[in-house]
Amino acid sequence: MKKTAWLLLSALCVPFTPALAAEPGAIQIETPWARESPPAAANGAAYMTLVNTGGETDHLLSASGEVAETVELHTHLMENNVMKMRKVEAIEVAHGEPTVLRPGGLHIMLIGLKKPLVAGQTFPLTLRFEKAGETSVQVTVRGKDAAAMPDGHAHHQ
Template identity: 50%
Template sequence: MTLTLTRRLLAALSLSALALAAHAHSFKLGELTIGHPYARATAPGQPTGGAYLSVRNAGAAGDKLVSASADVAASVELHEMKMEGNVMRMREVSAVEVPAGQAVELKPGGLHIMLMGLKAPLKQGDKFPLKLKFEKAGEVTVTVNVEGAGASHEMKH
């Protein structure tokens, strides 16, 4: 292999590693790990958006996500979507249980964080702070990456 080809290969590998590191970000709060907070881009004039993440509890006691807040929206609520007969229903929930030794995924079509009264569209590539409040662990501010309108992530165990 020539020296030029080796340098190009190393540069490509370095860029790939940086892209993966930027894509998969997590935050710690005691025994809790908050994995890859993200939101989907919204259309101009769209009044609501969603934020998604995973919470892994490595502790011996359960905890609850009891609230969230973000300056990008007038209000933030914890929501659940589920099928009732042939109809998809969405409703606010008072808390999201995070059992001891388990993980919970907030994702499109299930539990999620609803951003109500968006102050501006969420644009792909932007980031915003989201404060999460847990019943026992306390509060942590995470960085939410705004991804494409159809973004979806599966939790890795």
């Protein structure tokens, strides 16, 4: 009898469990893209918008893929009109506010491209999140005139 009560109680609880923050899928990845690489360019960058649909702050810990020798998480710091690109250990993805990886800001740095990035093609990247775990995305390569700075050149200020 006691057992049945517990079962009932737990069944009742299920609908009230908050959004499944710890499960894969709590992070939505929107429009992963990269700009085609100029000839002779050895490196590239991938961008995307990360939306946390769960309740808890998550972190992008790493990205990996066959596209380049090394894949790292980077950011740009603009100090006195000097651009400093730095590796970051993780990228925070808080609930409620999308984390935008974009030109001039946070990006996934592709170091040592194995072959040039060609507009129209796609390549896979595996993203590893602290809570949401691993997920794979297809990154679309856009032409050189792809919207460069949708944020209105904020990084040049």
